[in-house]
Amino acid sequence: MGKKMHFIKKISLLALLFLLPALTQAQNYEEGKSYSKLAKPVVTQSGDKIEILEFFWYGCPHCFSFEPTLKKWRKDLPANVTFTRVPAPLNKSWMPHTKTYYALQIMGEDEKHHEAIFSEMHVKKQKLRNKEDIADFLATRGVDKKTFLSTFSSFAVEMRANQANQLGIQYRVNGVPMLTVNGKYTVSGSQAGSYIGMVKISDHLINKESK
Numbered sequence: 001m002g003k004k005m006h007f008i009k010k011i012s013l014l015a016l017l018f019l020l021p022a023l024t025q026a027q028n029y030e031e032g033k034s035y036s037k038l039a040k041p042v043v044t045q046s047g048d049k050i051e052i053l054e055f056f057w058y059g060c061p062h063c064f065s066f067e068p069t070l071k072k073w074r075k076d077l078p079a080n081v082t083f084t085r086v087p088a089p090l091n092k093s094w095m096p097h098t099k100t101y102y103a104l105q106i107m108g109e110d111e112k113h114h115e116a117i118f119s120e121m122h123v124k125k126q127k128l129r130n131k132e133d134i135a136d137f138l139a140t141r142g143v144d145k146k147t148f149l150s151t152f153s154s155f156a157v158e159m160r161a162n163q164a165n166q167l168g169i170q171y172r173v174n175g176v177p178m179l180t181v182n183g184k185y186t187v188s189g190s191q192a193g194s195y196i197g198m199v200k201i202s203d204h205l206i207n208k209e210s211k
Helices: 002-027 061-075 092-106 110-122 131-139 145-152 155-170 195-210
Strands: 050-055 081-086 178-181 185-188
Touching: 050 155, 050 195, 061 110, 061 195, 081 155, 092 110, 092 131, 092 145, 092 155, 110 131, 131 145, 145 155, 178 195, 185 195
Parallel strands: 050 081
Antiparallel strands: 050 178, 178 185
């Protein structure tokens, strides 16, 4: 009996030792260092669910590198969390990519081509700077060029692009990728120190908002 109790205590101690780093890490997430809290919260569009936004740009190599981590993380998000991409045009040269994302979204093809656009730009090194280049590339993937260009130039896409721009201003986005949590917090790569850090800090904030 004594040996059995000693074994149980030893296992419990080992479990605690493995748990302590995770607990310490969570406690070390400091507002203003690990993440930022907005002075004025942004109204979310997720009802009673916690809203996560990812601000990104197709031309951003860091956004491309973040994709695998983000994709894996999204699969395990709790049921009370929603996730939305925001291709905010932080400067004029980003606008073609903003409109590309929303044109494909309206066409119901954003998920189908999202990773391919990143790959074309960062693996194959194709710039895809304007709508014609983008339309030609998407045509090789089965997207009707005429429909895409018409949607790209539509009022609906213009409206969504303007909304994305306003969100970027409200969240004070000055670099990408950036995650936001429930209209209150922002998490950047520079604050988190790594892509894994970004999602771990976001998990911490999701837990905070779930209480």
